[in-house]
Amino acid sequence: MNAKRVVALCGGVGGAKLVLGLAAVCEAGDLTVIVNTGDDFEHLGLHISPDLDTVLYTLAGVSDPERGWGRADETWNFMAALRELGGDGWFNLGDRDLAVHVERTRRMRAGETLSSIVADMARRLKVTARIVPMTDGAVRTIVHTTRGDLPFQEYFVRHACAPVITGVTFAGAATAQPTPAVMDALAREPIAAIVICPSNPYLSIDPIFAVPGIRAALQAATVPVVAVSPIIGGKAVKGPTAKIMTELGIATTSQAIAAHYSGLIDGIVIDEIDAADVNSISIPTAVTPTLMDSINDKRRLAHAVLDFTGCIASDSSIAPRMPGPSL
Numbered sequence: 169m170n171a172k173r174v175v176a177l178c179g180g181v182g183g184a185k186l187v188l189g190l191a192a193v194c195e196a197g198d199l200t201v202i203v204n205t206g207d208d209f210e211h212l213g214l215h216i217s218p219d220l221d222t223v224l225y226t227l228a229g230v231s232d233p234e235r236g237w238g239r240a241d242e243t244w245n246f247m248a249a250l251r252e253l254g255g256d257g258w259f260n261l262g263d264r265d266l267a268v269h270v271e272r273t274r275r276m277r278a279g280e281t282l283s284s285i286v287a288d289m290a291r292r293l294k295v296t297a298r299i300v301p302m303t304d305g306a307v308r309t310i311v312h313t314t315r316g317d318l319p320f321q322e323y324f325v326r327h328a329c330a331p332v333i334t335g336v337t338f339a340g341a342a343t344a345q346p347t348p349a350v351m352d353a354l355a356r357e358p359i360a361a362i363v364i365c366p367s368n369p370y371l372s373i374d375p376i377f378a379v380p381g382i383r384a385a386l387q388a389a390t391v392p393v394v395a396v397s398p399i400i401g402g403k404a405v406k407g408p409t410a411k412i413m414t415e416l417g418i419a420t421t422s423q424a425i426a427a428h429y430s431g432l433i434d435g436i437v438i439d440e441i442d443a444a445d446v447n448s449i450s451i452p453t454a455v456t457p458t459l460m461d462s463i464n465d466k467r468r469l470a471h472a473v474l475d476f477t478g479c480i481a482s483d484s485s486i487a488p489r490m491p492g493p494s495l
Contacts, residue, residue, distance in 0.1 A: 172198055173359040174474065179204045179372020180219040181236045182398055182406055183365030184226040186473070187297070189466030190363065191227055193474065196296040200353040201227075202382075204367070205282070205301045206309035206338055206375030209321050211259050212250075214269040215276055218321070219372065220286055220301060221268060228293035236406065239264040258326045283347045298349065302376045305344040309375055310337050320371065329408040333415045336370055341378035346385075354385035361477035362386065364395035366458065368409045369428050370416075383432070392434045392477040396469070397422040400439040400458060423448045434480050437473055452480055 174194055178187050178201050191199050204219045218237070225231035225239055232240045242262035251257040261269065268289065275285050281304040290299050309320035313331035323331060353359065367373055377383040386393055402420045404410040410420045418424050422438040422445045429436070435452035438445055443455045454476040460466045 173200075173357060174198060174361050174363060175200045175202065175353045175359055176363045176365055177202050177367075177373060177376055178219070178223060178365040179367030180207070180222040182404075183367035183372065184223050184231075185460040185466055186363070186365045186396060186469060187223060188226050188463070189460070189468075189470030190473075191297045192463070192467045193470045194297075197298070199297040200349070200357075201297055201299050202302055202350050202353065202376060203299060204372045204375050205303060206307050206341075206371070206378075207320050207324075208306075209308065209319060211321075212256065212261075213273070214261075214266075215273045215282075216259075216261075216269055216321075217272070217282070217286075217301075220282075220299065221265070223299055224268075224286065224290060224293065224295065227290070227295045227297055227299070230293065238262050259321065281347075283349060298353075300347055300349040300353065302346060302350060302382065303344040303379050304347055305340060307341045307344050307375060307379065308339045309371060310339050311371075312336065324371075324408075329411060333412050335416075336374065338375050338378040341375070342380070344379045346379050346381050350379075350382060351385060354382070354389065359391055360481075361391055361474060362389055362393040363473055363477070364393070364429065364433065366396040366398035366405075368398065368404075368407055368412070369425060370409070370412050377432075386432050392480040393432060394435045394437060394473060394477050394480070395425065395429050395433045396437045396458060396473060397425045397439070397442070399425055399442070401441040405459060421445055426451060426453075435476060437469075437476060452476075452483075 176187055187201050203223050207218045230239050232238045242264055246263050246266055272285050282301050283304050286299050311318045311323040312335040313333055315331040398404055398409050399422050413420045422442050426436045426449045437454045439458040440455050446453045456472045
């Protein structure tokens with residue numbers, strides 16, 4: 169497939185790996201990445217955007233490959249000094265990373281939108297892909313657990329995903345609006361494919377769909393929409409996806425991922441370990457290695473995903489997607 173005008177929906181670390189592969193195989197300017205901001209929160213008076221920053225750092229080539237988040241060659245003088253003073257140090261902010269939070273917060277308080285700030289930072293870091301937040305409004309992921317309701321970062325970082333999840337909601341989503349760039353990318357610009365990256369469906373992709381208009385735009389899309397399963401052999405490569413599915417009573421299979429995206433996707437890409445799942449998935453399914461340890465892995469998977477969307481687009485026997493249940 170000639171990779172022109174690809175749109176990717178993405179969360180943080182796992183999704184950013186495929187985004188990097190897509191950026192490597194797409195022409196400059198042909199990739200738009202719609203990023204979850206449900207993880208955003210205020211900490212130490214600063215606006216923190218973990219998923220946006222992960223995608224930004226990854227595409228800029230400045231992310232830390234060992235931790236999988238934050239910046240490479242990071243120092244931690246600020247955090248050390250903060251803890252000496254008795255400050256709230258449960259959420260780590262590296263010194264280089266801190267500069268982004270300080271500058272973003274300053275500009276937002278001066279009246280700039282999150283979208284314009286991200287676009288400017290991406291330009292300064294020489295990122296050619298377009299990175300767009302799902303909304304400029306405040307949508308906050310709330311994790312309902314047996315220990316009570318927790319803001320996402322409290323659940324994810326402070327409690328290390330330990331509490332048992334009973335549900336997830338997205339505060340502020342009902343009144344939020346998608347950024348104009350989101351709707352341009354999904355509904356107005358000529359595009360070849362829409363890719364849902366292997367991010368956590370419940371904590372990273374569902375917040376995007378919770379913003380009014382985005383889900384409908386995907387359902388109305390006339391180009392192939394393909395998801396990449398984050399499940400390999402019944403487990404998630406990184407993060408609490410499999411744990412959450414188990415606690416919510418959902419089988420940890422790519423079949424369950426396909427069902428979760430029912431009505432939104434035309435096909436799904438699953439790992440070769442799960443090839444047997446093809447027989448239980450009702451939509452076109454591509455089987456290929458999906459583990460991404462190297463840049464070659466990322467490029468190879470990106471090519472496989474785009475080739476798959478090309479096959480779907482050219483196959484007139486594939487029925488158009490039917491609306492599924494609301495997420």
